Amino acid sequence: MTFELELRGITKRYPGVLANDAVDLAVHPAEIHAIVGENGAGKTTLMSLLYGLFPPDEGEIFIRGEPVRFDSALDAIAAGLGMVHQSFKLFPTLNVADNVVFRQEPTRRGLIDRAAGAARVKDLAERYGLAVDPEAAVEDLPVGVLQRVEILKALYRDAQVLILDEPTAVLTPQERDQLFEVIRRLREAGRTILFITHKLGEVMAISDRVTVLRRGRAVAHLTTSETDPAEITMHMTGRAVDLDRRAPEHQSDQVVLEVGNLTVLGGHGRPVVEEADFEVRSGEIVGIAGVAGNGQSELIEALCGLRETDAGTVTLSGRDITHADVTERRRAGLAYIPEDRYGVGTTRQASVAANLMMGHHRRPGIQNKGWLDRGAVAALARRLVEVFGIKVASVSGPVETLSGGNLQKVVVSREMEHQTPLLIAEQPTRGLDIGAIEFVHGQLIEYRDRGGAVLLVSAELSEILALSTRILVMFEGHIVACLDPRKVAEPEIGLYMTGSHLENQVA
Amino acid sequence: MPRKVLEELQDLSRRALVSPVTFSLLFAFALAASIVAVTGGNPLAAGEEMFTGAVTGSGLRNTLGRAIPIVGMALAVSVAFRSGIINLGGEGQMVIGGLAGTIVAIYVPGPGFLIVPLAMFTGAVVGALWALLPAYGQTRLQLPILITSLLLNYVARAITGFLVRFPLADVSVTLATTRQVPETTRMPKMPLFGGVSLSLILVILMVVGLWLVYSRTVMGYETQMAGFNMRSARYGGIDVEQRTVQVMMVAGAIGGLIGTHLIIGEALRFIDGELVLSGFAWTGLLVSLLAVNRPIPIFVTGLFFSGLQIGGLAMQRNAGVSWRLSQVLQAVVIVAVACRLVIRRRDRRPSQPVDAETAGVGEV
Numbered sequence: 125m126t127f128e129l130e131l132r133g134i135t136k137r138y139p140g141v142l143a144n145d146a147v148d149l150a151v152h153p154a155e156i157h158a159i160v161g162e163n164g165a166g167k168t169t170l171m172s173l174l175y176g177l178f179p180p181d182e183g184e185i186f187i188r189g190e191p192v193r194f195d196s197a198l199d200a201i202a203a204g205l206g207m208v209h210q211s212f213k214l215f216p217t218l219n220v221a222d223n224v225v226f227r228q229e230p231t232r233r234g235l236i237d238r239a240a241g242a243a244r245v246k247d248l249a250e251r252y253g254l255a256v257d258p259e260a261a262v263e264d265l266p267v268g269v270l271q272r273v274e275i276l277k278a279l280y281r282d283a284q285v286l287i288l289d290e291p292t293a294v295l296t297p298q299e300r301d302q303l304f305e306v307i308r309r310l311r312e313a314g315r316t317i318l319f320i321t322h323k324l325g326e327v328m329a330i331s332d333r334v335t336v337l338r339r340g341r342a343v344a345h346l347t348t349s350e351t352d353p354a355e356i357t358m359h360m361t362g363r364a365v366d367l368d369r370r371a372p373e374h375q376s377d378q379v380v381l382e383v384g385n386l387t388v389l390g391g392h393g394r395p396v397v398e399e400a401d402f403e404v405r406s407g408e409i410v411g412i413a414g415v416a417g418n419g420q421s422e423l424i425e426a427l428c429g430l431r432e433t434d435a436g437t438v439t440l441s442g443r444d445i446t447h448a449d450v451t452e453r454r455r456a457g458l459a460y461i462p463e464d465r466y467g468v469g470t471t472r473q474a475s476v477a478a479n480l481m482m483g484h485h486r487r488p489g490i491q492n493k494g495w496l497d498r499g500a501v502a503a504l505a506r507r508l509v510e511v512f513g514i515k516v517a518s519v520s521g522p523v524e525t526l527s528g529g530n531l532q533k534v535v536v537s538r539e540m541e542h543q544t545p546l547l548i549a550e551q552p553t554r555g556l557d558i559g560a561i562e563f564v565h566g567q568l569i570e571y572r573d574r575g576g577a578v579l580l581v582s583a584e585l586s587e588i589l590a591l592s593t594r595i596l597v598m599f600e601g602h603i604v605a606c607l608d609p610r611k612v613a614e615p616e617i618g619l620y621m622t623g624s625h626l627e628n629q630v631a
Numbered sequence: 632m633p634r635k636v637l638e639e640l641q642d643l644s645r646r647a648l649v650s651p652v653t654f655s656l657l658f659a660f661a662l663a664a665s666i667v668a669v670t671g672g673n674p675l676a677a678g679e680e681m682f683t684g685a686v687t688g689s690g691l692r693n694t695l696g697r698a699i700p701i702v703g704m705a706l707a708v709s710v711a712f713r714s715g716i717i718n719l720g721g722e723g724q725m726v727i728g729g730l731a732g733t734i735v736a737i738y739v740p741g742p743g744f745l746i747v748p749l750a751m752f753t754g755a756v757v758g759a760l761w762a763l764l765p766a767y768g769q770t771r772l773q774l775p776i777l778i779t780s781l782l783l784n785y786v787a788r789a790i791t792g793f794l795v796r797f798p799l800a801d802v803s804v805t806l807a808t809t810r811q812v813p814e815t816t817r818m819p820k821m822p823l824f825g826g827v828s829l830s831l832i833l834v835i836l837m838v839v840g841l842w843l844v845y846s847r848t849v850m851g852y853e854t855q856m857a858g859f860n861m862r863s864a865r866y867g868g869i870d871v872e873q874r875t876v877q878v879m880m881v882a883g884a885i886g887g888l889i890g891t892h893l894i895i896g897e898a899l900r901f902i903d904g905e906l907v908l909s910g911f912a913w914t915g916l917l918v919s920l921l922a923v924n925r926p927i928p929i930f931v932t933g934l935f936f937s938g939l940q941i942g943g944l945a946m947q948r949n950a951g952v953s954w955r956l957s958q959v960l961q962a963v964v965i966v967a968v969a970c971r972l973v974i975r976r977r978d979r980r981p982s983q984p985v986d987a988e989t990a991g992v993g994e995v
Binding site: 430460462468469472473481486 | 847848850855856859860862866868869
């Protein structure tokens with residue numbers, strides 16, 4: 125049997141790094157093949173080599189048994205490969221059909237035939253169950269639909285092999301299920317799918333076979349039906365990990381954060397957070413679930429002093445901080461792991477040490493009468509690097525060279541080090557690999573066990589379920605539910621997240 | 632230990648070779664030489680005159696003397712730029728502080744060793760207060776410092792112009808000017824290369840002081856972090872508004888010091904418009920940009936620019952090549968550095984998905 129696609133001994137070296145080390149990969153026709161590995165395991169490099177973005181140092185690529193050499197992505201596309209990147213590349217002001225047919229427009233007498241283009245796109249969308257309106261303007265579409273447009277682009281160019289790079293990272297559970305449906309239909313139609321991910325649940329749900337990458341090498345070729353998440357995890361990390369630990373009871377009466385009828389207005393005076401009312405006690409993790417963009421970010425920004433509060437009160441350890449600035453709030457006992465670790469959490473031009481000392485730099489011992497004790501700064505940085513296992517060449521090196529996971533460790537370690545009564549963690553594990561996720565979760569639990577109060581915002585339901593003592597669900601600026609993670613299942617939370625419970629009430 | 636020093640020196644020379652500054656200097660001098668050659672001059676002779684004019688005899692004294700305002704104004708710009716504040720009001724801060732200092736030097740009675748420091752101090756304070764206007768404009772009223780600081784230059788010029796024409800005018804001359812600064816309250820000259828102003832020491836102290844502030848103090852850390860990434864600094868609990876006000880005051884104070892020095896140490900009269908015509912504030916801005924706002928490189932670059940200007944005058948005198956050529960050199964160096972920086976940034980940018988995608992859509 126010929127493979128649809130085969131890579132043999134693919135090697136790619138960067139100065140000091142072996143990104144891909146003699147990787148073999150064989151994919152059958154009409155197969156959903158998952159490529160899994162922690163961040164930095166070489167998944168993206170491998171796909172870039174396959175897609176012709178740069179040549180491998182060694183190794184060969186075969187398509188349907190024929191050796192090929194790609195000098196650019198154009199060659200790869202001509203050979204029937206299609207790639208759906210993590211970030212979409214669409215023209216927001218054009219409609220779906222125009223985006224799909226771009227640079228390959230059907231013409232009539234030398235003019236672009238937009239009607240024919242739209243018809244072809246509609247036909248294609250229907251054939252594969254991609255619910256998309258070809259006439260809709262791209263800027264009005266939600267993320268899940270944009271992804272379908274990207275898939276349509278590849279199909280329109282007649283891609284036989286579709287490469288999906290972390291396709292579910294931006295999707296709600298419902299959108300994810302729809303995507304899986306589409307992928308299965310594509311398989312039925314004879315297309316081959318390469319599915320890059322680090323989420324094991326998805327691997328088990330959708331793939332036929334799995335290739336596991338670790339440190340640039342293909343360490344395992346598995347058949348999904350004959351393996352289980354534990355085995356895959358073993359291969360990915362080289363050790364067994366336990367992600368699913370439920371919160372033990374740690375009830376306490378001591379209220380650390382009290383939010384009373386908090387309202388935050390967005391642009392045009394429209395409330396983005398409306399009458400949010402909750403409290404967080406010491407020794408508990410309160411999870412806020414919700415589809416991104418339903419007011420979670422604004423709520424957190426208002427709590428941290430980065431956004432004006434328009435009504436209501438915020439009390440931290442008995443102190444009214446409703447109108448306090450960031451400095452006062454931090455002094456009152458709040459630490460914050462922000463969602464945006466690149467733009468807010470760290471300063472990319474500054475060194476690792478300068479980033480690690482942010483917020484600690486006024487502490488006596490670190491400074492004395494305004495003079496920084498450079499020895500103490502270096503000691504603090506080195507200690508955090510060591511305790512949290514941050515991989516850096518030197519603490520005086522620039523922070524911008526760190527990988528996403530290590531950068532997040534910089535933020536997490538720094539905020540944990542404040543040892544404040546309240547820790548606000550916003551998307552603390554987004555984009556991290558399994559090892560790093562496990563680490564951050566462990567730290568949050570330790571924080572809780574030391575009597576800290578944690579407010580956790582996450583788009584990752586499994587994370588919320590695994591860590592929270594209580595779950596609040598936000599939908600369109602309202603807290604629509606307060607749930608007990610031991611008595612609730614994922615689908616039910618999903619209903620609240622999408623506002624479906626409201627429809628039920630109306631009906 | 633010596634081995635480590637040697638390695639560091641090797642590393643330094645390697646970096647100097649590939650540095651955009653080296654490239655720009657070579658490019659600028661090559662261009663200037665060809666301009667001289669094309670217009671019928673002798674580039675080698677011109678270059679020699681420029682060099683010897685800048686570093687020998689009275690040339691060295693003049694180079695050091697002119698470096699004082701260039702380096703000083705560059706420092707004033709750098710403290711603001713380094714905190715992410717675009718302060719273009721150096722000129723106004725220099726002019727208004729300079730006149731204030733001059734008034735003290737002329738009218739306040741007392742011995743020189745008291746009045747000279749008092750004049751400098753007054754210049755610094757008034758310069759700082761002048762800089763407070765745009766600072767508060769930004770922190771209280773959200774008026775961008777970039778605009779207000781620039782426009783206030785004209786206001787400063789108008790105010791000083793009025794003062795030296797009417798209340799402070801020296802009616803014995805036909806110029807719009809103050810009286811001359813009395814001999815006792817002038818900035819003393821050091822017995823060095825035939826008399827370099829004592830202000831050079833002040834400038835060197837400021838260079839060292841700022842270097843210390845940035846590398847060793849909480850204030851330096853906070854202002855720098857705010858300059859890198861204001862959102863991150865605010866998130867980290869740094870009071871960005873308060874820092875903006877402080878930084879502007881420091882910048883204004885340096886401007887006022889340099890303005891005062893230029894009158895009581897050099898011109899001896901505050902003639903309307905003269906400080907503005909000197910263009911030191913703007914030369915300083917270029918020097919600061921070229922030196923990436925760091926104090927010690929600013930000192931070196933400032934000396935170099937000063938040498939170019941002084942050497943250019945000597946070249947005109949002795950080789951018959953217009954001194955404007957040194958201005959051309961100055962400008963080309965800056966443009967070349969800017970180009971080289973942009974090109975380097977492009978090289979470094981990872982060029983994966985974006986290029987691939989646009990290329991991919993292109994051809995199939």
